[in-house]
Amino acid sequence: MSRSGGKQRSRPLRSLVVAGARPNFMKVAPLLRRMHAREDFEPILVHTGQHYDAVMSDGFFRDLGIPEPEFNLGVGSGSHAEQTGQVLIKIEQLILRQAPDLILVVGDVNSTLAATLAAVKLNVPVAHVEAGLRSGDRQMPEEINRIMTDSVSTWLFVTEEAGRINLLNEGVPESKIHFVGNVMIDTLLDHLERARSLDNILEPLQVTPGAYAVLTLHRPSNVDDPDRLKALFAALEELHQEVPIVFPIHPRTQAAIETQLGGASPKLQLSPPLGYLEFLRLMADARLVLTDSGGIQEETTVLGVPCLTLRENTERPVTLEEGTNTMAGSNPEVVKQCFRDVIAHGGKQGKAPPLWDGRAADRILDILAGQPWGAS
Numbered sequence: 498m499s500r501s502g503g504k505q506r507s508r509p510l511r512s513l514v515v516a517g518a519r520p521n522f523m524k525v526a527p528l529l530r531r532m533h534a535r536e537d538f539e540p541i542l543v544h545t546g547q548h549y550d551a552v553m554s555d556g557f558f559r560d561l562g563i564p565e566p567e568f569n570l571g572v573g574s575g576s577h578a579e580q581t582g583q584v585l586i587k588i589e590q591l592i593l594r595q596a597p598d599l600i601l602v603v604g605d606v607n608s609t610l611a612a613t614l615a616a617v618k619l620n621v622p623v624a625h626v627e628a629g630l631r632s633g634d635r636q637m638p639e640e641i642n643r644i645m646t647d648s649v650s651t652w653l654f655v656t657e658e659a660g661r662i663n664l665l666n667e668g669v670p671e672s673k674i675h676f677v678g679n680v681m682i683d684t685l686l687d688h689l690e691r692a693r694s695l696d697n698i699l700e701p702l703q704v705t706p707g708a709y710a711v712l713t714l715h716r717p718s719n720v721d722d723p724d725r726l727k728a729l730f731a732a733l734e735e736l737h738q739e740v741p742i743v744f745p746i747h748p749r750t751q752a753a754i755e756t757q758l759g760g761a762s763p764k765l766q767l768s769p770p771l772g773y774l775e776f777l778r779l780m781a782d783a784r785l786v787l788t789d790s791g792g793i794q795e796e797t798t799v800l801g802v803p804c805l806t807l808r809e810n811t812e813r814p815v816t817l818e819e820g821t822n823t824m825a826g827s828n829p830e831v832v833k834q835c836f837r838d839v840i841a842h843g844g845k846q847g848k849a850p851p852l853w854d855g856r857a858a859d860r861i862l863d864i865l866a867g868q869p870w871g872a873s
């Protein structure tokens with residue numbers, strides 16, 4: 498019997514793998530690596546160009562050993578409609594030319610939704626990796642992308658039980674849902690040793706292991722309102738006097754500092770965006786992490802580093818229930834209290850959630866290969 502459990506295919510599955518923005522790159526990396534190691538997949542990597550700066554894109558390809566994309570759509574920045582529309586138009590042409598058996602999308606960025614829409618209208622089945630996550634907050638652009646992508650995908654690969662329940666509640670048949678673990682954690686476990694062996698990461702930032710915090714902030718809800726941003730920065734500056742806070746600044750946040758705050762950067766330990774390995778090392782050695790990112794809530798849980806999420810909700814509840822994550826919200830007084838509490842008492846210990854074991858990509862590929870593809 499073939500690996501697919503069905504008829505032997507005479508050719509591998511042509512799989513268009515789509516990546517567009519920074520958090521996509523660590524999710525496609527293990528899928529591509531494992532596809533290249535097997536004979537039943539023929540991956541074709543498409544970079545939509547949603548993120549294009551060296552620090553937001555190229556460096557990640559290098560750090561993660563992702564091969565040069567076969568295609569780059571070069572869409573760049575723009576409004577949601579412009580960005581989504583550009584990917585939609587350009588990837589449709591590519592799908593027509595490449596005639597893939599399936600398209601594989603990850604996460605919840607605009608590129609994820611656009612690629613999905615183009616594919617389903619051409620009757621190409623979509624595999625959505627990291628399906629089912631819901632924050633319940635439809636003001637978040639990602640929440641719209643998640644709901645729309647999941648509603649038309651053929652295979653929904655979920656990272657945690659909440660994802661499965663959300664999809665069932667939306668009427669998705671159980672047969673489409675596969676609980677496989679977390680590809681982002683595959684990447685973390687693939688690279689942790691290398692990150693730990695990097696020299697000269699903490700010294701230039703003037704911090705020592707276990708004695709600093711790391712901050713990331715880029716969500717529109719936090720950075721687009723100048724009053725909110727100013728109040729948050731004031732609280733963080735106060736905390737920085739107690740425990741140094743390293744703040745690698747996302748380009749969207751840098752732009753907000755320029756336009757909303759007249760260029761008045763917060764008095765924290767500032768840094769440009771870091772590469773994957775450098776940032777992983779920075780998190781692994783931190784006393785705590787403050788973030789509004791989704792992926793970082795998951796990574797800190799596996800690293801066992803306390804995380805304060807600077808949002809009112811999370812689409813990743815397992816990190817609260819089983820991991821090291823605490824919802825601190827964005828009220829500066831509450832953030833200060835949570836921060837000081839972690840410093841005084843150590844913060845949540847937590848443990849890795851089920852199946853966050855480094856094997857999610859293998860499970861996904863086994864499931865896809867095992868579908869009744871016919872023998873073409």
Ligand code: UD1
Pocket residue numbers: 518519520547548549550553554574575580605606607608638639715747748749752
């Ligand atoms: C996008 C994703 C978000 C993800 C984040 C991670 C959507 C809706 N949002 O948000 O889910 O958490 O990526 O980074 O898809 N910019 C640059 N250089 C770049 C890319 C962006 O300078 O390489 C600047 C531009 O000013 C751009 C702004 O950042 O307008 C926002 O970029 P965009 O891709 O639209 O959204 P992000 O905020 O990065």
